[in-house]
Amino acid sequence: MKHIILLLFMFTFMYGTKETGINLFYSKCSTCHGTKVSLEKVKTEEQWKSTIKRMEKHGLNIKKYETEKIAEFLAERSQ
Numbered sequence: 001m002k003h004i005i006l007l008l009f010m011f012t013f014m015y016g017t018k019e020t021g022i023n024l025f026y027s028k029c030s031t032c033h034g035t036k037v038s039l040e041k042v043k044t045e046e047q048w049k050s051t052i053k054r055m056e057k058h059g060l061n062i063k064k065y066e067t068e069k070i071a072e073f074l075a076e077r078s079q
């Protein structure tokens with residue numbers, strides 16, 4: 001019984017942390033250029049969304065909810 005609870009806890013933990021804005025940012029936005037270009041910029045959430053849209057034209061493959069999480073993360077950290 002104890003093991004099942006521990007396992008459940010680990011799954012919640014893994015799924016809870018896997019797709020946060022910061023994790024998505026580091027996995028999606030560091031392939032063509034460094035993360036520095038983004039981390040140095042100050043933009044609002046809407047501006048980040050349109051930046052990410054432009055990245056899609058360059059070849060970025062991203063889902064809508066991922067765009068939203070990354071935009072939220074980047075906007076919050078540049079406040």
Ligand code: HEC
Pocket residue numbers: 025028029030031032033037038041051052054055058059060061070
């Ligand atoms: C397929 C390659 C590719 C991926 C993946 C990519 N970028 Fe870019 N990025 C580019 C290119 C090419 C430029 C330079 C041309 C331009 O600015 O549109 C650029 C420029 C930038 C700039 C500097 C210009 C500006 O608007 O301030 C930022 C910031 C940026 N990218 C953020 C991101 C973020 C955030 C992600 C992840 C969601 C990302 N990039 C993923 C190709 C990519």
